[in-house]
Structures are given as C-alpha cells and as structure tokens.
Amino acid sequence: MRFATKAIHSGGAPDPLTGAVIPPIYLSTTYQQEAPGKHKGYEYSRTKNPTRDQLEACITALEEGEETACFASGLSATSAIMQTLSPGDGVVAGCDLYGGTVRLLDKVYKLWGIKVVYAESNDLTDFESKLKSLDKPKLVWIESPTNPLLNIVDISTLSQLTHSYGAKLVVDNTFATPYLQNPLKLGADYVVHSSTKYLGGHSDVVGGAVTVKNKEDVKSIRFLQNAVGGVPSPFDCYLLLRGIKTLHIRVERQCKNAEEIVSFLINHPKIKKVYYPTLTAERALVNEQMRHPGAMVSFEVDSIETVNKMCERLKIIALAESLGAVESLLCVPYYMTHASLPEERKKRLNITPTLIRLSVGIEDINDLLSELDSALQ
Ligand SMILES: Cc1ncc(COP(=O)(O)O)c(C=O)c1O
Incomplete structure (x- = not known):
C-alpha cells in the first residue's frame, strides 16, 4: 500500500x-x-x-x-x-x-x-x-x-x-x-x-x-x-x-501555503531573515531525504516593537505554542517553546526575542497572507 x-x-x-x-x-x-x-x-x-x-x-x-x-x-x-x-x-x-x-x-x-x-x-x-x-x-x-x-x-x-x-x-x-x-x-x-x-x-x-x-x-x-x-x-x-487518516492531505496543503508565505516574507522590508529548509540547507540534501521542505517557517523581524505589534494584531493566526495543526500557530520561541533554555545557550543558537516561528495551517492562503501583511504594517 x-x-x-x-x-x-x-x-x-x-x-x-x-x-x-x-x-x-x-x-x-x-x-x-x-x-x-x-x-x-x-x-x-x-x-x-x-x-x-x-x-x-x-x-x-x-x-x-x-x-x-x-x-x-x-x-x-x-x-x-x-x-x-x-x-x-x-x-x-x-x-x-x-x-x-x-x-x-x-x-x-x-x-x-x-x-x-x-x-x-x-x-x-x-x-x-x-x-x-x-x-x-x-x-x-x-x-x-x-x-x-x-x-x-x-x-x-x-x-x-x-x-x-x-x-x-x-x-x-x-x-x-x-x-x-x-x-x-x-x-x-x-x-x-x-x-x-x-x-x-x-x-x-x-x-x-x-x-x-x-x-x-x-x-x-x-x-x-x-x-x-x-x-x-x-x-x-x-x-x-x-x-x-488525513495527514497526507493536511500536510500537502500546509506545505503549499508555507511556500507562498516564504515568498511573501523574503521580500518584506520588516523581515531580516527567513529560515526555511531550502534557504538554510543544501537544496539537494533536502530533496534527497524529504518529499517537501515542510510547513514550518521561522523568521527574524526588525525589532521587538514589530514582534509585539504583530502579536497584538493577529486575528486568524493564534499566538500559541505547539505546531502541526489545521490552524496556523505563531510563537516567539525565546519566550515560549524555548524559554527553559539558559540565556547564553539561546544567544549561541540565535534564538533571539525577535525570532518568530510559524506553523502554517490549512486556512485560505489569501487570508493568511493578508493577516501577515496587516500585522507587519
Ligand atoms: C520536536 C518536538 N519533539 C518533542 C516534543 C515534546 O512533545 P509533547 O509536547 O507531546 O510532550 C515537542 C513539543 O513541542 C516537539 O516540538
């Protein structure tokens, strides 16, 4: 099968x-x-x-x-x-x-x-x-x-x-x-x-x-x-x-949405860096061991102020820990998923207070893009 x-x-x-x-x-x-x-x-x-x-x-x-x-x-x-x-x-x-x-x-x-x-x-x-x-x-x-x-x-x-x-x-x-x-x-x-x-x-x-x-x-x-x-x-x-039972269908849509979000973020003036497997690793290796680079996207924004404003303005995307769900979830690893790491280790790993991690869901991509666009403005 x-x-x-x-x-x-x-x-x-x-x-x-x-x-x-x-x-x-x-x-x-x-x-x-x-x-x-x-x-x-x-x-x-x-x-x-x-x-x-x-x-x-x-x-x-x-x-x-x-x-x-x-x-x-x-x-x-x-x-x-x-x-x-x-x-x-x-x-x-x-x-x-x-x-x-x-x-x-x-x-x-x-x-x-x-x-x-x-x-x-x-x-x-x-x-x-x-x-x-x-x-x-x-x-x-x-x-x-x-x-x-x-x-x-x-x-x-x-x-x-x-x-x-x-x-x-x-x-x-x-x-x-x-x-x-x-x-x-x-x-x-x-x-x-x-x-x-x-x-x-x-x-x-x-x-x-x-x-x-x-x-x-x-x-x-x-x-x-x-x-x-x-x-x-x-x-x-x-x-x-x-x-x-729906893993493959969900992940396919999540990946497709993630690709569009990566393209949007790469060109955004408030984004300093986008982390996504095909941007951070050899493309050949990603293709060799993965069917697709996935639906997790991390990015560094220009200031703490942008992080705070962005989090305040989210309506569809939930500010929440966890990932992989049908709904998009956004977190600030420094204060949330990775809060238990010592400060010096976070610094060494580039887990900064301005790093955002997005678990892309299966909502309509146009709604996700306009949400990110208005949250970043
Ligand atoms: C990559 C990874 N492994 C393991 C865990 C731990 O799993 P659980 O929260 O189900 O105990 C998490 C939780 O976020 C995770 O992201």
Whole structure:
C-alpha cells in the first residue's frame, strides 16, 4: 500500500463482530480470562489495549519500522528511549532540539548519570568529535528539520557515523512527519514523535510514539512502556487514528501555503531573515531525504516593537505554542517553546526575542497572507 492508503487503512480493519467500519474504542481496563493466565492476548490496558494496538500498527506502517510503542506525550516517548540507557552511557544530541527535550536530557537524565553532550546540528565533524569524547557513546539524538531554525541534518551519513561508533541514531520526526521523511529508511534506529503535532493535527490530543527499526530494540521499549506506564488513553489513541487518516492531505496543503508565505516574507522590508529548509540547507540534501521542505517557517523581524505589534494584531493566526495543526500557530520561541533554555545557550543558537516561528495551517492562503501583511504594517 502507498502512504495515503496506509494512513487510512493500516491497523483499522472493520470490527469482525459487527462489521463497524470504524472499530469501537476499547475503554475496558481489564479482560476476562478463560483460566488463570489463559487469555486472548489482552490482560490489562496499561500493558496492551486494542485501540492502542491499532494506532501503533498505523504509525509502524507509515514510518516503515518493526514496531511502534505509543505514549502519553512526546516527552514520555523520548523518556522511554533514554531509559534504555544505564549510568555512564553517553548521548550526543543536536544542539537545537526542542527546549523540553533539552530540559529532560540536562535536568533529569544527566542527574541519573547519563553523559549528554551537544553537537552543531549541521556539522558532522562536530558529531564525530563528540562521539569520540564519550567513553560509552550509546545514542545520537537529532531533529531534522531542527526546532526552531529548521536546519537539516544529513540523516544517512550521520547514521553511518553513529553506527561506526557502536551507537544508535534517534530522529525526532515531529516536524517532518512520516509523509515527508522516513528516517528509518535513511538508516536511523528509532523515530520519535510528538503525535500532539502533525499526526493528531487538530490541537486536541497530546501523545507520543517511538517506532523501532530493529527487532532486538523492540523488547526494551515495550518493557519500559508497561513498566513505567506512560501510556495514552484509548480515547486519545482513537483521536490520533482519526487525525492520521488525513495527514497526507493536511500536510500537502500546509506545505503549499508555507511556500507562498516564504515568498511573501523574503521580500518584506520588516523581515531580516527567513529560515526555511531550502534557504538554510543544501537544496539537494533536502530533496534527497524529504518529499517537501515542510510547513514550518521561522523568521527574524526588525525589532521587538514589530514582534509585539504583530502579536497584538493577529486575528486568524493564534499566538500559541505547539505546531502541526489545521490552524496556523505563531510563537516567539525565546519566550515560549524555548524559554527553559539558559540565556547564553539561546544567544549561541540565535534564538533571539525577535525570532518568530510559524506553523502554517490549512486556512485560505489569501487570508493568511493578508493577516501577515496587516500585522507587519
Ligand atoms: C520536536 C518536538 N519533539 C518533542 C516534543 C515534546 O512533545 P509533547 O509536547 O507531546 O510532550 C515537542 C513539543 O513541542 C516537539 O516540538
């Protein structure tokens, strides 16, 4: 099956009991056993739930992995991969990850004895020197495109480098979505998603997922999913399944709108710089590993005054954290998504108070353009 067919049909065959085209949501927490320990594969819903199974099968098909484990949030999915490590193990992370991921690595897992070092996201020689600096390098952790500056990392070359040091590559594919990029096919070992974003797509569910490429890595993620217990509710799984059915259509429109917004912003006198994958990275690399550069656009405006006036004047576009929804969302990463980063780190990463990140939605492009135009005037 091709992507669109998988998005609609994977994991969700009609209910064999009634023929219901949309299978029921299995809310039951527990399952009757024929005899002690003799059951139909389901005992208790933290361990395994039929609605979650459907969602996991669907994401596995879209990411072309071995198995997927779903979690209650993107950060609990991230946490599950980190919990496969032991004290003394090392992680090389791209320097411009989502601020909450950096907070989790630095303020939780460093305290548990995991060594975390950061590399310049688009500099593979820096990744190599950081891998060399660790006694026990176990994971390389990246986002591509990165958040919020939309740098592109060469996933295929980085996966070879990572494996040559005996480590595994994790790609947070939240920004790209499986429709635009499949990191496991490019050599990554784990894909992590905040399914809160494009997969859900309607700003009404928080969730996370880890898709594993190799059979031998499935066991530990499944163990942690059950043992730690950060699982999504069946209703949240249903909402995600429903959202994913239109992922490809939504992302196509979002990308088309984003292209027009980039052209508008590039020529605007109040915009100092536009960040978009084809502007910030080699076009050939973007085309090689992505179907399209995506629908996230960041830009630097000329002054704090412009930021404030712009935010005040927005009517359609919401000033809000998060991304990937049908509605356009605008944020100022310095004060919002990346507020938890130390000041000196924000400075080094060019996350300034005048940097704006726009998650382009599927509204009519003419309304979005006139909103941006009048907000910037
Ligand atoms: C790229 C990325 N990864 C992970 C997360 C964390 O996901 P969640 O908010 O679902 O825990 C986010 C949240 O914004 C994100 O943008």
